[in-house]
Amino acid sequence: MVTDQPWIVRGRRQGVIDVAVTPESAGWRYSGLRVVSLAAGAEFMTELPGMEGLVLPLAGGATVRVETxxxxxxxxxxxxxxxxxxxxxxxxxxxxxxxxxxTLTAPEGGRIAVATARTDAVLPARYGAASLVAVEVRGAGAMTRQVNAYCMPGVFDAARLLVVEVLTPEGNWSSYPPHKHDETTSDECELEEIYYFEVARDGPAYHRVYRSRPDRIIDVCAEVRTGDVVLVPYGYHGPSMAAPGYDLYYLNVMAGPGERAWRVSFDPAHRWVMDTWQQIAPDPRVPLVPAVGSGSSSRVPDPPASGRSRRENG
Known part of the structure; x- marks a missing residue:
């Protein structure tokens, strides 16, 4: 992998590993991600000392053998x-x-993500059916996107780990208005966040991160492509922009030191945009993929006219 800014990691295959983000490589304490590409029948073995994880197939199926x-x-x-x-x-x-x-095996070949969070708590190994995934439509108009909640409070239990994926149709913005979760308050939970991107048709997308206070310097406005990663240790992040002609996917991996919850604060300069959602219809292209079986599918309610925080993201 190649890093062209401190917070951007460009996907470059090294053996079977496409992406490898650890707390040490990111310069933080909790969140991690590996993405591996396996040929048919090939295996990949890894150990998780002091780390819980979630195996999420991106392309193809997988056999997961877990020893504890x-x-x-x-x-x-x-x-x-x-x-x-x-x-x-x-x-x-x-x-x-x-x-x-x-040990991961891809019987017919595939690409597999392993999201991780540092913790000493030991929970049992478990299978998660696709029907458990909560599907939400968020935003309105050109800000409409789909959020698939895999490992979130109230959906699937974990010690620290939070995992969602977001699908944004071509031409739309997501992770908007910009928001942050870099301190522990009644409005926020401190979370380190990884954005892993895939873009349809090998196209481009764009992502923004900027400072939330003067002493935390971060400034990212970058083109991203399939396999690229943006690290968000702090600061406002968003929008993620899907270029016309190219649907956008990203996997969010989050973990932090405190309560396992998802509370964010929006940039006050752009918070007003959410108030317009009450007058704008959601994009009819969303959801891009349907919920499975009993999995819930819903539209997030319109935001209140005031207030700076909300229990959501994406």
Whole structure:
């Protein structure tokens, strides 16, 4: 991988690894992500010392073999159906306990994400059906996007880890208005965030991050393509911009030191934009992919006329 700014990591394959972000490489404490591309029948083994994880197929299916010390080295195996690609369907997934050894196999080849969060808490290994994923339509007009909540409070239990994916149709903006979660208050929970991008037709997209206070310097306004990562240690982030002709996908991985919750504050300069959603219809192209089975699909209610925080993102 190549880094052209401190907070941008360009995807470059090294063996089977497309992306490797650890707390150490990011310069923070909790959030991590690996993306691997496997040929048919190939295996990838990794260990998670002091880290919980979530296996999320991006393309193709996967066999996940999990060994944990708490089970005396006994292995649990999950067969993940997966999906053709991130623009075609919602996928099933698997939760990995802290301290486990994991072997991933792609029977027909594929690309697999492993999102991680540092924790000493040990929860059981579990399978997550695609029907468990909560699907939400957020925003209105050219700000409409789809949020698929995989590992979120009230959806799927974890110690620290939060995982969602966002689908933005070509020409729309998401992660907008810009928001932040870089301090612990009644309005926010401190979270480190990873954005992993894929863009349809190998096209471009764009992402913005900027400072929320003078002593925290960050300034990102960058073109991103499939495999690229933007790290958000602090600051306002958004919009994520899908260029005309190119649908946009990103995977968000978050973790922090405190409560496992998703509370954000919006940039006061742009907070008013949310008030216009009450007069604008949502983009009829969204959701881009439907909820599966009993998975919920809903539109987030219109925001109140005032207030600076909200329990959402994307």
């Amino acid at each position: 010390a708490t089970d005396g080295g006994a292995a649990t195996t999950f067969e993940l159906t997966g999906r053709r690609d991130v623009f075609s369907a919602i996928t099933d997934f698997a939760y990995l306990p802290s301290g486990s050894r994991v």
